[in-house]
Amino acid sequence: MISAIGHAAFDCYNFESTLDFYNRILGFEEMFRLHNEKDELWIVYLRVNDETYIELFPQQGEAPPKSGSYSHLCLQVNDIEITISQMVQHGVTIDVPIQTGKDGNRQAWIKDPEGNRIEFMQMMPDSLQMRAIERIKATKIAG
Structure with a gap:
């Protein structure tokens, strides 16, 4: 049975400003960073509260056109x-x-x-x- 929504994840094409926004402005504490096999930054994990988190995925290049049904x-x-x-x-x-x-x-x-x-x-x-x-x-x- 599902007990909660664990996290929301966002691809970030403006990574530094997005991290600053969620961390400094919204106050979500950075928990940890994960790196890929090339030792490149893959995910920054931010704490909303003890049960809910935000994942930021740094991306390169231009953001693709929006797709899907996220509102x-x-x-x-x-x-x-x-x-x-x-x-x-x-x-x-x-x-x-x-x-x-x-x-x-x-x-x-x-x-x-x-x-x-x-x-x-x-x-x-x-x-x-x-x-x-x-x-x-x-x-x-x-x-």
């Missing part, structure tokens, strides 16, 4: 006002300012140096997600 990475935050204020202080462009989504959570959007969309989400007590969690918990207790 965005959502980072859950405790206080979206503080988070967005910190992003602005670091010079990060806020693509979508703080708003309440249709699910009842507060959200705002940015992009990383690779152009990947990132959503910051503050879970609100009366959001659809929190109501569903309470419903599931009640069903398990009753069952």
Whole structure:
């Protein structure tokens, strides 16, 4: 049975600025680096928390056209006002300012140096997600 999402992995064509963004600006601590058989940097492993990580894969040349169905990475935050204020202080462009989504959570959007969309989400007590969690918990207790 699946217990969690372990990591998200990104190919990085602007590796240094992307590493700086995730490490210094978002605050994800670098855990370790892996090298390939030619001793070239292969992966940098960053810690979001004790159960979730980001892998950055340095790439050479130009980024290929986007393919696949990846949409965005959502980072859950405790206080979206503080988070967005910190992003602005670091010079990060806020693509979508703080708003309440249709699910009842507060959200705002940015992009990383690779152009990947990132959503910051503050879970609100009366959001659809929190109501569903309470419903599931009640069903398990009753069952």
